Amino acid sequence: MNRRGFLKLAGTVGATLAAKKAKARDNDDEKEEFVGVLTDTTRCIGCRTCEVACAEAHGLPVPDVQNDGALEAERRTSDTQWTVVNRYETDEGDVFVKKQCMHCWQPGCTAACLTNAMYKTHAGPVIWRSDKCMGCRYCMISCPFEIPKFEYDSWNPKIHKCNMCWERLQEGQKPACVDACPTDALMFGRKRELMEVARVRIYNHPQKYVHQVYGEHEVGGTGWLYLSSVPFEQLGFRTDLGTTPYPDYTREFLYAVPVVLFAVPAFLLGLRFLSENEEELEEGESHA
Amino acid sequence: MHDENKKGRSFADIIRFILQEMKPRGKFLTPFNVISIVVIIAGVIILTVRFIYGLGSVSNLNQEYPWGLWKGFNVITGVAFAGGAYVLTFVVYVMGVEKYHSIVRVTVLNGLLAYIFYAGALILDLGRPWNIINPIIGNDFGYNSVLFLVAWHFMLYMIAEFIEFSPVAAEWLNLEKAKKVLQMLTLGAVIFGITLSSLHQSGLGALFLMAKSKIHPLWYTEFIPLLFLVSSIFAGISMVIFEGTISHRVFREQIGPDGKSSFDQIVFGLAKGAAIAMFVYYFFKLLVFIHEHHWQHIHGFWGFWYLFEIIGLVLVPCFLFAYGARHRIIGVIRIAAILTLIGIIVNRLNISMIAYNWNVVDRYYPSWMEYVVSFTVIFAEIWVFRWIVTRMPVYEKHTKPAMA
Ligand code: SF4
Ligand code: SF4
Numbered sequence: 001m002n003r004r005g006f007l008k009l010a011g012t013v014g015a016t017l018a019a020k021k022a023k024a025r026d027n028d029d030e031k032e033e034f035v036g037v038l039t040d041t042t043r044c045i046g047c048r049t050c051e052v053a054c055a056e057a058h059g060l061p062v063p064d065v066q067n068d069g070a071l072e073a074e075r076r077t078s079d080t081q082w083t084v085v086n087r088y089e090t091d092e093g094d095v096f097v098k099k100q101c102m103h104c105w106q107p108g109c110t111a112a113c114l115t116n117a118m119y120k121t122h123a124g125p126v127i128w129r130s131d132k133c134m135g136c137r138y139c140m141i142s143c144p145f146e147i148p149k150f151e152y153d154s155w156n157p158k159i160h161k162c163n164m165c166w167e168r169l170q171e172g173q174k175p176a177c178v179d180a181c182p183t184d185a186l187m188f189g190r191k192r193e194l195m196e197v198a199r200v201r202i203y204n205h206p207q208k209y210v211h212q213v214y215g216e217h218e219v220g221g222t223g224w225l226y227l228s229s230v231p232f233e234q235l236g237f238r239t240d241l242g243t244t245p246y247p248d249y250t251r252e253f254l255y256a257v258p259v260v261l262f263a264v265p266a267f268l269l270g271l272r273f274l275s276e277n278e279e280e281l282e283e284g285e286s287h288a
Numbered sequence: 289m290h291d292e293n294k295k296g297r298s299f300a301d302i303i304r305f306i307l308q309e310m311k312p313r314g315k316f317l318t319p320f321n322v323i324s325i326v327v328i329i330a331g332v333i334i335l336t337v338r339f340i341y342g343l344g345s346v347s348n349l350n351q352e353y354p355w356g357l358w359k360g361f362n363v364i365t366g367v368a369f370a371g372g373a374y375v376l377t378f379v380v381y382v383m384g385v386e387k388y389h390s391i392v393r394v395t396v397l398n399g400l401l402a403y404i405f406y407a408g409a410l411i412l413d414l415g416r417p418w419n420i421i422n423p424i425i426g427n428d429f430g431y432n433s434v435l436f437l438v439a440w441h442f443m444l445y446m447i448a449e450f451i452e453f454s455p456v457a458a459e460w461l462n463l464e465k466a467k468k469v470l471q472m473l474t475l476g477a478v479i480f481g482i483t484l485s486s487l488h489q490s491g492l493g494a495l496f497l498m499a500k501s502k503i504h505p506l507w508y509t510e511f512i513p514l515l516f517l518v519s520s521i522f523a524g525i526s527m528v529i530f531e532g533t534i535s536h537r538v539f540r541e542q543i544g545p546d547g548k549s550s551f552d553q554i555v556f557g558l559a560k561g562a563a564i565a566m567f568v569y570y571f572f573k574l575l576v577f578i579h580e581h582h583w584q585h586i587h588g589f590w591g592f593w594y595l596f597e598i599i600g601l602v603l604v605p606c607f608l609f610a611y612g613a614r615h616r617i618i619g620v621i622r623i624a625a626i627l628t629l630i631g632i633i634v635n636r637l638n639i640s641m642i643a644y645n646w647n648v649v650d651r652y653y654p655s656w657m658e659y660v661v662s663f664t665v666i667f668a669e670i671w672v673f674r675w676i677v678t679r680m681p682v683y684e685k686h687t688k689p690a691m692a
Contacts (some may be wrong), residue, residue, distance in 0.1 A: 134414050
């Protein structure tokens with residue numbers, strides 16, 4: 001019997017629920033291919049139109065891209081900016097990189113979330129649902145890219161991160177940033193198609209690109225993909241994250257839980273009856 | 289617990305009795321009382337600000353360090369310290385070692401209060417605490433979340449500990465019948481409790497498995513859960529020794545001279561247990577060290593800090609425990625217990641705060657207000673603990689019911 005089979009049999013709450021989840025995930029996979037975005041950093045001119053479009057689409061403060069000088073220092077996404085463009089000085093000159101949630105195939109954040117407030121939709125985008133979140137910030141601990149951001153200055157704080165414009169996708173539109181990009185640096189589509197496009201570009205311009213698509217395998221594959229002319233380390237990407245999906249790191253522990261819930265009590269009872277002092281308990285108890 | 293008693297005591301009587309017991313006893317203006325009351329008042333004010341203006345208004349938590357002192361110290365370290373309850377109930381009820389029976393009650397009480405207050409600290413740290421109901425009522429169940437598991441286990445374990453302790457409360461209220469019923473539940477609660485403990489003690493470690501890219505490689509290992517579990521054994525034992533030593537001064541009247549001498553005997557036994565558990569822990573640490581090629585990281589501040597933790601705060605107290613137990617020197621054991629407790633604090637804070645995002649420039653240092661709240665939680669717990677032991681038959685084995 002394989003592990004999943006075992007789980008389904010196991011009669012504990014935890015086990016049943018875990019099995020249900022595993023099943024649900026399988027069905028989702030069959031339903032739809034995940035969508036994503038391909039960012040070609042060689043096309044990006046650092047105009048930050050995407051930042052503006054994102055802020056407008058989500059009711060966040062719109063940056064003054066002409067005058068705020070934000071390209072001077074490396075920025076991270078924040079609770080008011082779901083996406084940021086950074087400039088990197090590289091061997092190939094300045095390169096601009098847009099940064100946002102990677103929409104992992106198997107996200108650490110959703111595996112961490114104990115209320116499924118962080119949620120991987122069947123279409124691929126990873127979204128946050130305010131009615132469920134309790135603000136524990138475990139998603140922030142578990143995201144390999146440190147993307148979820150928390151409102152520390154609110155009595156009713158939200159988690160902020162890119163949701164790939166889930167509300168627009170449901171209406172059949174593309175993400176706001178993709179629509180806004182004047183140089184077609186961003187391309188929206190199914191991951192398989194995006195990977196094909198990326199490979200064709202590398203194939204046609206083997207001198208121009210490094211022969212790697214960031215996000216193809218990183219942490220088990222992500223929805224957001226990147227092409228680059230320089231090694232990704234030079235663009236602030238972490239290249240040491242490995243290809244193991246993050247939830248896998250806790251999976252073994254979680255699989256052990258139903259086993260422990262069965263085996264340990266049985267073991268303890270056995271021990272208890274082996275230790276000769278069987279009567280002791282009741283005796284000790286009554287005048288304890 | 290509220291069953292009608294033959295002696296004709298009504299529910300109202302019980303309430304009246306409890307209310308009357310709410311009044312403080314003994315001298316009020318002791319140094320401890322003064323300091324703790326000041327801290328608790330300050331803590332309440334800080335928490336009020338926190339719930340109005342958000343976590344950032346009182347804490348230094350930021351986007352790089354989402355979990356700080358309250359989670360790292362009160363919750364994660366506090367729960368390790370509360371490990372004594374499951375260790376002792378195992379030894380006494382499962383292995384049937386009667387020698388330790390006299391301290392089971394107080395240890396279970398300590399465990400129960402630790403969970404109540406430290407789970408409480410968790411709520412203080414939640415951004416949207418009113419939604420804590422969600423993972424309980426199923427909006428939604430995040431079954432593949434370690435935190436989901438830990439949260440449920442905290443809750444269930446509190447119930448188990450409450451059942452384990454309830455006969456004492458029943459005795460206090462002189463509810464003989466209820467006490468009998470509750471006692472029958474003890475073994476079940478004990479077994480359930482030990483199982484839950486082994487899972488959530490290791491689960492607290494498993495929380496950090498997905499922080500792989502953030503924790504310094506000397507502290508990150510896939511065996512964190514196992515290390516947390518084993519270390520909770522000697523953390524719990526050390527806490528029992530430490531707390532017992534203090535209690536035997538403070539609650540002298542409750543304990544009496546017999547309790548004193550038998551407690552020394554108990555301490556020698558506990559020290560032996562702690563030494564063995566620490567040795568096992570050390571062995572695991574060593575295996576991890578070799579298996580994951582950790583020697584290549586032994587340099588600079590982090591290498592030093594790591595060695596300090598595992599030699600100064602694990603190996604040294606381990607030897608001290610063994611030495612003290614062998615030569616029957618209480619003083620050495622007490623020092624060992626204190627070193628061990630510091631070692632546990634350092635280890636848990638390393639994983640949750642210090643070696644977490646160790647290469648970030650803007651490091652997190654808790655604000656003074658975070659410290660005040662941490663101490664508020666501890667002091668509040670001590671107040672409740674004291675209230676209970678001075679009233680309920682926690683220490684005495686044979687007592688007259690307080691409410692006759
Ligand atoms: S990048 Fe982070 S926030 Fe985005 S899906 Fe992956 S784990 Fe979640
Ligand atoms: S902060 Fe909210 S979204 Fe993040 S893990 Fe906690 S409950 Fe889930």
